[in-house]
Amino acid sequence: MFKLFLLFLIVPVLEIYLIIKVGSVLGGLPTVAILLAVSLSGAFLVRSQGFRILSQVRGELAQGRLPAAQLLDGALILVGGLLLTTPGFFTDFIGIFFLIPATRRLIKLWLGLWLQSRLARGGFLVRRY
Template sequence: MLLRLFLVFTLVPIVEIWLLIQVGRVIGPLPTLATLLIISLVGAWLARSQGFRAIVAIRDELAMGRLPAAHFLDGALILAGGILLLTPGFFTDLAGLFFLIPFTRACLKGWLRTWLEQRLRQGNYVIHCR
């Protein structure tokens, strides 16, 4: 686990710097900064609107007496997308937008559900309730 965190915190900045240099060479430094700013603004707007939708959906599910597990996952993915958009760079912005766009987030939720079910079937995970 520690090795994975080390790789993430070293490789992601390297990829971001490399992408910034490459894009800056092609379109120039000012358009590169302007593009990053526009992506960040659009992402912030998207995170805000999707976050409010998730909050309303959670509130509605709770009002009907149902557990809003899927909407909690939506909220967590929206939060992760917003955090990724705070990090400057094209790679993290693309990942953040992937978490914020409803269609791609639905695909990610399906993948996460399948992955979690497989993990639970493979291991002897016991949930203790107190």
Template sequence: MVRLLLFLAFLVVPVLEIWLLIQIGSVIGGWPTVALLIADSLFGAWIVRREGRRAWRKLQEALQTGRMPDRELADGGLILVGGALLLTPGFLTDVFGFLCVLPFTRPLMRRLGSWFFARRVKAMAAASPYANLGVPFPRTDGQGFDGRGVDGHGGAGSAGAPGGKVVHGEVLRED
């Protein structure tokens, strides 16, 4: 599914960018469109530099205080992605780049990314051959573990696993 979405993104986004450039160019003219793209990139580079420095300082503060820098690392990743999008010519990518870089929209993008990656991790864990081993799975609210396996039950061999098959055996070592 992700491969299909990436394929469509790499196919559809450039077509939309060209269409949008033509539409804006037909309204304001060719040279003003180019000037707007250049100004947009320069402004984006300035914001990326400023927010990157701020994120780096906050990361260093978190590490010095011994706190886990999860938010700071996520912000750094978003600034990196946003900077790449802002340096890509086009207005559509610039909108998404500014959403990732600006300090008042970054928390929304951080929550969106967290939600997306949590879904991906759960789907990958559920498809894993080790899904029914009863390993506790992190709760979605970030408050520890829920005590269930990734299959939503207690895992194989637990009291709440419907149809779970337990195979008893012993380990033989050949020393």
């Protein structure tokens, strides 16, 4: 819980700092234009990649297979899109990282390793209701 609190405290401060720094170098209007351009291009990328993933999910389901990898890709694309719609340079950078297929593979690899280590340590509890 404390890590989440720090995340919600540090990220906005970092975003404001970066916007002020970029704005002092480029000016206010170009800074806003860059933020808008990145958000619009991010929305386009999310839309196009989302449709591609959706067709892959349909293809996997039509062949009777579970589209686990495609669903994870879809979730990562959604997170990337949410980060791109958040105004700021830091979240835009992280959001783009989630949208590029090569870096998304790295994220999936890291998530797999993290999940394996949590399962090996018994880091997940199963509650029955």
